[in-house]
Amino acid sequence: MARGIRLVRRYPVVSLTLAIGLVGIVLALSGQGRFVAWIFSGYALAIAAWQAVGMVRDILRGHWGLDILAVTAIVATVVVGEYVAALIVVLMLTGGEALEDYANRRAKRELDALLTRAPQRAHRVVDDHFVDVPVDEVRPGEVLLVRPSEIVPVDGTLRSDEATVDESSITGESIPVEKHAGDELLSGSVNGQAAIEIVATARAADSQYQQIVALVAEAAASKAPVVRLADRYAVPFTAFSLLLAGAAWWISGDPVRFAEVLVLATPCPLLIAAPVAFIGGMSRAARNGVIVKGGGVLEQLARVRTAVFDKTGTLTHGSPELVAVRPEPPYGEDELLGLVASAEQYSSHVLAASMIDAATERGIQLAEAATAREAATNGVVARIDGHEVVVGKFAFVAEHAPSARRTDIAPGELAVYVAVDGRHAGALLARDRLRGDAAATLARLDELGVHHTMMLTGDAQATADHIAAELGIERVRAECLPADKVHEVAGIAERPVIMVGDGVNDAPVLAAADVGIAMGARGATAASESAGAVILVDDISRTAKAVEIGRDTVRIALQSIWLGIVVSVALMLVAAFGLIPATAGALLQELVDLATILAALRAIGGRRDARAAVDPGRAEVASGSARPDTARR
Structure with missing residues (x-):
């Protein structure tokens, strides 16, 4: 009734x-x-x-x-x-x-489901009690209570010892994820059966789920x-x-x-x-982990002829892993890795986590540094157990240890050099991992009629050529600045063109392409804002799925x-x-x-x-x- x-x-x-x-x-x-x-x-x-x-x-x-x-x-x-x-x-x-x-x-x-699930209230911890506040009033650093089965209101880190959360609405992963103290929690994920405390790391408007909601609202209001x-x-x-x-x-x-x-x-x-x-197509895309900002984007995806990819974080995982430790006497592999990982605790570089993870996997106990300082993009200097440990680029390490010498590396590998007390102590080799589904994605795009491919990257030519050869990408441009990427995409004759990227430096070229597709699973950045479509899960195969949905x-x-x-x-x-x-x-x-x-x-x-x-x-x-x-x- x-x-x-x-x-x-x-x-x-x-x-x-x-x-x-x-x-x-x-x-x-x-x-x-x-x-x-x-x-x-x-x-x-x-x-x-x-x-x-x-x-x-x-x-x-x-x-x-x-x-x-x-x-x-x-x-x-x-x-x-x-x-x-x-x-x-x-x-x-x-x-x-x-x-x-x-x-x-x-x-x-499916699109409306995201909007209706947006968190509206948060439970702020004040002394020994909780105060309900609008989610927009939460500030980074505040401690929040998340009750059983509640939605995490803002991005944060877990303060409780452990938690089980459902991140399916954000990442598409259907299996609940185990979290431990200090782990990142994304807004929009659903807490398990135990109440937990989190420390907010972002305001509501800057959190993952609210960014997705904004993208959805933009998508739903469009006309093709x-x-x-x-x-x-x-x-x-x-x-x-x-x-x-x-x-x-x-x-x-x-x-x-x-x-x-x-x-x-x-x-x-x-x-x-x-x-x-077209609204049905946008709904289907959302259900498959892709937010499409309008029916016009679907129409462009249906006609696309060229696919351009960034490399790091797009075709590769963007997180290099340790593959070899080359110590110089008197150091052994574990000793050298322990010194490097201990120093890297004080670095924000992407390689730092890889070194720390590798040491942890080997059961190496990390030491605290008496002092530490990082030279941005170059390396870190730390005093550990009375020794000065320098980790970073060859030129940076050579400034502290004239005896440093380069080591041989294979295509696609990188070397991190080490000096201890002004003497060359060895090198560690790492390499980024190619996404397991990258080749299958390119093959599927070819089946869908996207026969032209290109890779644009700021990395060295040898590394770019190596990746392109493995994937069968026909054109490569390496050592690119953001402006170079825009210029390259503008010069492509076979249009429409899709550009797939994940970083802030990709934002200009994503906006310049006929359709920009942002790998947005790790957070809504400028790339997501300037793209025509955003992949919400860390899965490059959704690029081909987006083209398939556009054509259908x-x-x-x-x-x-x-x-x-x-x-x-x-x-x-x-x-x-x-x-x-x-x-x-x-x-x-x-x-x-x-x-x-x-x-x-x-x-x-x-x-x-x-x-x-x-x-x-x-x-x-x-x-x-x-x-x-x-x-x-």
């Missing part, structure tokens, strides 16, 4: 139209049929006038819409006395708008170029319909024939098909448009020979509208994605050897 009341309030004109129809039926059954024609005709003309006002406003703005057909059909059926058909056309017009709204609500289910393309059918379709209806009247000499043709020419398929399909969506949108046009034209031709009465024609057009909406809803793609999950052969990820990266440090 309550749901019925909500529907009546949401769609009042449709409800009123149905009520008028019921009144007409009651009057006809009670022998008062003479009033039915007046009621139906008057109501239909009132709706036509209301629609005509909006139509005239559109025409004055230079937009020739499709409503002219519906208005003409209503007036024509009333004039020739087909008042039942007039009411059905009114129901078709207003009901089509209601069906479009309902279909849009159905299609946006193909929808405007559907509007362009208005003039030829209207002209054809009016000419056919006029010819049928002229040849037959019967004005009723004009109305019979026009009731089958109402334009709901054109007005509904494209919006429903445009195909379904155009199929739905042409389905409506072809069926309507066929029925109009039959009606031109007087074989379809006006009332029957109006009812048939309702079925055409319904078929068009159902066809467009296929863009949601639930069954296709379910089949892919059951039989993932086409999307199988090929495992590849990891041969990565050179360091800037």
Whole structure:
């Protein structure tokens, strides 16, 4: 009952139209049929006038819409006395708008789910009690309580000893994740069965989940170029319909024939098909871990011919791992690694975590430094157990230890040099790991018609060539500055172009590409803000999935448009020979509208994605050897 009341309030004109129809039926059954024609005709003309006002406003703005057909059909059926058909056309017009709204609500289910789950309140720890505050008032450094099954309100670090959280809405990972004290927690993840305390590391507006919500809101408010393309059918379709209806009247000499043709020419398929399909495509993309900022992005993805990739963090994991320790006497491997890891505790460089992790895996106990200082991008100097330990680039270490000498490295490897008390102590080798699904992603893009590939990176040419050779990328540009990347993308002839990247330095080229795709799983950065699509999970294969969804969506949108046009034209031709009465024609057009909406809803793609999950052969990820990266440090 309550749901019925909500529907009546949401769609009042449709409800009123149905009520008028019921009144007409009651009057006809009670022998008062003479009033039915007046009621139906008057109501239909009132709706036509209301629609005509909006139509005239559109025409004055230079937009020739499709409503002219519906208005003409209503007036024509009333004039020739087909008042039942007039009411059905009114129901078709207003009901089509209601069906479009309902279909849009159905299609946006996954997108709206993100918006409705956004945390609104947080439990701030104040002395020995908790105070509920709006999430926007939380500041970094504050301690918050997260109760069982509650959503983490802002990004933070775990203060409690351990926790189990569900990060599926953020990362797509369906298995609950174990967290320990000091681990990062993303806003939007769901706490497990035990209350925990976290330390906020970001304001709500800067947290992961709120950034995703902002992207979703931008996506949901967009309108695709193909929808405007559907509007362009208005003039030829209207002209054809009016000419056919006029010819049928002229040849037959019967004005009723004009109305019979026009009731089958109402334009709901054109007005509904494209919006429903594109919102369905955005919904499907969101369900697959990709936020698409508008239907126009999906249309570009459907036509893409060239894919350009950043290297570090995109084609590779962006986190180099230790592969060899080359100590100089009197140091052994574990001793040298222990000194390096102890010093790297005081560094913010990406390599620091790799060295610390490697030492931890070997069970090496790290020492605290008496003093430590970091030279940005160069290295770190620390005093550990009375020894000066210098770790970093060769030139930086050589300044402290003239005896330092370079070590041999293979393509894709990097060397971290070490000096202890002014003497060369050895080197450690690391390399970034190529993503296991990178090769499979490029192969899938090729299957989808994206035959041209390119890699842009700021790293050394030898490393870039090595990665490109492993993946079969045809063009490479290394040692690029952000401006160089923009210039390279602008010069590509095979367009549209997608650019896939993950860092702040990729933001300009992501904005410059026809479609920028940001690997945003590690946080919403400037890359995410400037991109047309954002991959929410750390999975490059979603790039190919986004292209696949774009192609499916445009195909379904155009199929739905042409389905409506072809069926309507066929029925109009039959009606031109007087074989379809006006009332029957109006009812048939309702079925055409319904078929068009159902066809467009296929863009949601639930069954296709379910089949892919059951039989993932086409999307199988090929495992590849990891041969990565050179360091800037």
